[in-house]
Amino acid sequence: MLVFRFYFICFAGLIATLAFATGNGSPRQSSEKHEPPxxxxxxxxxSSVHVDEPYIALTFDDxxxxxxxxxxxxxxxxxxxxxxxxxxxxxxxxxxxxxxxAAREGHEIGNHSWSHPYFARMSDDNVRSQLxxxxxxxxxxxxxxxxxxxxxxxxxxxxxxxWIHDEFGYRIxxxxxxxxxxxxxxxxxxxxxxxxxTLRGSIILSHDIHPGTIEAMPSTLDALExxxxxxxxxxxxxxxxxxxxxxxxxxxxSISTSATPSxxxxxxxxxxx
Numbered sequence: 001m002l003v004f005r006f007y008f009i010c011f012a013g014l015i016a017t018l019a020f021a022t023g024n025g026s027p028r029q030s031s032e033k034h035e036p037p038x039x040x041x042x043x044x045x046x047s048s049v050h051v052d053e054p055y056i057a058l059t060f061d062d063x064x065x066x067x068x069x070x071x072x073x074x075x076x077x078x079x080x081x082x083x084x085x086x087x088x089x090x091x092x093x094x095x096x097x098x099x100x101x102a103a104r105e106g107h108e109i110g111n112h113s114w115s116h117p118y119f120a121r122m123s124d125d126n127v128r129s130q131l132x133x134x135x136x137x138x139x140x141x142x143x144x145x146x147x148x149x150x151x152x153x154x155x156x157x158x159x160x161x162x163w164i165h166d167e168f169g170y171r172i173x174x175x176x177x178x179x180x181x182x183x184x185x186x187x188x189x190x191x192x193x194x195x196x197x198t199l200r201g202s203i204i205l206s207h208d209i210h211p212g213t214i215e216a217m218p219s220t221l222d223a224l225e226x227x228x229x230x231x232x233x234x235x236x237x238x239x240x241x242x243x244x245x246x247x248x249x250x251x252x253x254s255i256s257t258s259a260t261p262s263x264x265x266x267x268x269x270x271x272x273x
Contacts, residue, residue: 054228087111103141131164176202179194
């Protein structure tokens, strides 16, 4: 019996020693990988911006229109609102005076390509030609080159974003509010969609080449102002960006500055963007 107890004590001591060496020695490394916090700001592409105040950016694509854009400029002047116009190079070459007026009145002018093709389906050289021709037309009209690009249809690859940003210095501007006004659903529908989807930091997409959009704007602007929204250009909105808190989940009014491009629509005639 004494021999059995002796061996038992020795065995227990050995177990305790091993446990101490493996458990109380240097701490074990966790097998979990610590990923960087989500929502990191993307310095190239934006569809919305996290801001602390109720600022939003109105954007108008595909112009200028000889008949409709001046009407829109008159309305914006009445409301003392500055917007961002993503213009088509062909239209700028045809109506440089309208683009010059928009810039003179404090609106921002961005590149929206020369003829509205799908960039993601094109060679680099063809994309480069689209951008340069439009860049030159804008600079000829207003005296300065644009710093923002909205790819037609939102169609652009990650690789294209990088080389376009490196070569032209453009920031890529998408959107988070789309009333699908190119489908011409009627002014009331355009207005209601914008009001329903707009949050602080939103970038609103619309087109100044459709009569229904221009008809929708007076009541849309009145309603947005009644909700307390304030209007700035896209570049002004980007300068207002504040870091999104990483310790709390994003609320309905806290939108990441990082943009996720909308997939290029499958419809050929005049899709959004």
